[in-house]
Amino acid sequence: MKLILISKSKRICIAYTKQNLQITQKEKYRLLDLELTIKPLDIEAGGKYIVVLNEAWSHQKGIYAGDRVQILKGKHKLIGIVDTSDTSIKPYEIGIFEEIETAYGFKAGEKVRIRRVEETTSPKLIKEKLDGKKLSFEEIQTIVKDIVTRRLSASEISAFAVSTYTRDWSMDEIADLTISMVETGEQLEWTKHPIANKHCLGGVPGNRTTLLVVPTIAAAGVAIPKTSSRAITSPAGTADTMEVFAKVEFRSNELQKIVNEINCCIAWGGAVDLAPADSAMIKVLNPLRLDPVPMTISSIMAKKKASGTTDLIIDIPYGKETKVPTKTEAKELSKKFEKIGRNLEINIKVLITEGSEPIGNGIGPILEARDVLKVLERREDRPKDLEEKSLKLCGELLKLIGKGDYKKAKEILESKQALEKFKEIIKAQKGNPKISVEDLQLARYTKEITATKSGKIKTINNFYITEIARRLGCPGLKDCGVFIHHHVGETVEKGQKLLTLHAKSKEELSETVSYLSNNEPIKIN
């Protein structure tokens, strides 16, 4: 982990200095201090730092499988989880899993020292938060630092992450959490200024505005280095859709090169080590489908700050099946984003948008990629709602920076400057820039769902649409998904197409059809 201090904010500077002091200040602990010889093992454990010690020998020293030890080598200091072995590792040897080898470059035969993990106050502080106490900046910083240096176990991180759901978090605490997350990870530096960025809160299927906003803003001469997520519970994340066109995994120095060249990128955030504490906490909350407001704000804002953003537009779609059910809640959330934006010295504008139905027509990586290309290529059958929403976001972002407005964004899109920029992105990210809508082939098994009566479309349920796309194999199978033929407010005749399902196998198709028979996604009046 590289710590680069880039913010001019006094607060971050001070915090950073304190952190260094904390590292050098030796806490009291019973000494275990042994020199061991490295033996790299060819095993990967999914990101965990595992070391293997000789079983009998380590028991003599009071170390057992599952314990954590501190590993010291030159300037490196890391915490490893102990596995033991009674034959493959000899006394005074330390087997290391691939993750440590990759991150630290330790080689066979080199020496490391191991020590007991220093005691930390984090578990006590987490208990205080569970008791409902307000934590100070230094306290939150201690916990976040311990998460990133792997001093806390998965259980401890979970207890802390869940407290953002079960306990009140003040705005000060949210700001402190965000700052702590920024400063304990990598921070991207850019030669350009301003650095624009956008973020849409999730929950609305098909909301692929990033792929239109980024080329439009970049074509307007503003740098917009965008990192996005992959799908977690949705049919496709922006990174999944972008992957239809080009590579999305780049390290920070590669991104810097791309952005210097073409003013923008559309990459997967997971390949860059921005706000790693956030990733560790989100990982805990996702399986439980918890989306606590303090984490939503800290998570988004920390990643934006760490990616060097100076000007940010945030889209909060509200609606029954989105993350934010009502307009009132959206407004409250909006104020919180603005406050944290001020704390982080990010120029911020929040848009509250209607999100009660899917945006665009295609749901699924390739279907969404087709929607985007149709807009950029100015096709007749392009999704007008996706275009309109993207232009609105572009207009507000340009206004925020003082470099234009909605009209300018529309000119860029209509004159196909955005298409040209998008092709530059594809090229820079090692894809085929000559790609067109027709090249994007869909899965072979299809099924049409038609209207059972004539009338006006009253609602399209985001949740059911998401479920349908997932059942068809999204996001793993990129060419599967569902095409929505009509939007809310449109009139259809009985027998007219409502949905087209695309699947890789007949089983998935029939399974989805049977799901549809119990869960009607489109209601007609």
Next chain:
Amino acid sequence: MKLILISKSKRICIAYTKQNLQITQKEKYRLLDLELTIKPLDIEAGGKYIVVLNEAWSHQKGIYAGDRVQILKGKHKLIGIVDTSDTSIKPYEIGIFEEIETAYGFKAGEKVRIRRVEETTSPKLIKEKLDGKKLSFEEIQTIVKDIVTRRLSASEISAFAVSTYTRDWSMDEIADLTISMVETGEQLEWTKHPIANKHCLGGVPGNRTTLLVVPTIAAAGVAIPKTSSRAITSPAGTADTMEVFAKVEFRSNELQKIVNEINCCIAWGGAVDLAPADSAMIKVLNPLRLDPVPMTISSIMAKKKASGTTDLIIDIPYGKETKVPTKTEAKELSKKFEKIGRNLEINIKVLITEGSEPIGNGIGPILEARDVLKVLERREDRPKDLEEKSLKLCGELLKLIGKGDYKKAKEILESKQALEKFKEIIKAQKGNPKISVEDLQLARYTKEITATKSGKIKTINNFYITEIARRLGCPGLKDCGVFIHHHVGETVEKGQKLLTLHAKSKEELSETVSYLSNNEPIKIN
């Protein structure tokens, strides 16, 4: 894990049947089904079930390091966490860590199938509990079953365990949690009846009544198979102190043999697989120093039920530094224990005792062992408070069963029948029954702490005494610890001995003395 149905309680019978149905009822999930060849690896991961797959091959199948997979072999069905390797494991091979080899006896070259882990509703149910919802028996049972079958991650278990602290748990839910914990683990069967048991809530240093109660009750002709814990945050657990005399790690069949022979045992509970869900949850709560009432009750009562207890005495010491600060709280807790006891068909009596100062004189495994032997051997310098408390517990337990009272217990102790029984226990547990107080040697470095003024002892702080003993090396170093010369209410002269510290090294001694200078454990009026 062996599931033996022993309770005659209708509720448990029904629950058990439902559980079996649940296992056979196949849930929907996208199929991954592969036959692999076992390759045992000589690595232990501290109880986790780790399997290693070929890296490139498993990525093709959509499996990544950190994922969990279901492993099927004959009647066995377990869940493993995936590590990957690109050289030591070939495609279609599956490396297994020692834990799986030990638990299931899988051998090199044998075949297993792996499948995707079936979806479970547990994460959704845990979220509902975090939302404050009351869970049903079936819902709690689902979560507990998923904990035991390793279907839930450490983070998910943590979120659930912490909910016992941050959310309200009704008495019904506590009962359901307890029953679910019992039925998902091993259950001990005995040929004798009744089966007596005791439990003291923690927080009071030196409270080693078990080593006196068990031989006394057994000498009275009542079976009392006692399993105890090791120290977690205290200077010594009962199992640590018993280990001074004999072995404490026995499997259930070994315990059965011992109890059949001598009516009792004093073993470490960790070696028997009673209520494994409890152990998994407690493991999460310990580092955070969380002691939520629902868990305290479920944890104790599940282990007692699973160990076949029919008659139980519970000691709740109250006092500022114990688990239960006030008498009012002790009374409330007492009622809850009695209610759950009725649910589980355990005959129960709760004693509320004063716990504001340490019991006995020695704190630390060998020092406590000496205290116990002094009482059994009827030495002049025996700790009278420890004796009195043990007799009180014995008296109440004998009364509960209808086999005697305090007087009878006193006779057994004074006539050294208890000593004889204790020697039988030592012998049965493979220790040296000829041991006497003088054989128990203490660490060589000592330091006397004397009274700085004359007067009556007003308080002895449990917390500081615990901290002192831990700093001296307890419970790891069995011969270290602190000897308390006087109890609250006694009068001392200036310069008279208050404490004697025993340490293995000068450093630990001087470190502890410096701690003492800031944290005065004994206050004199």
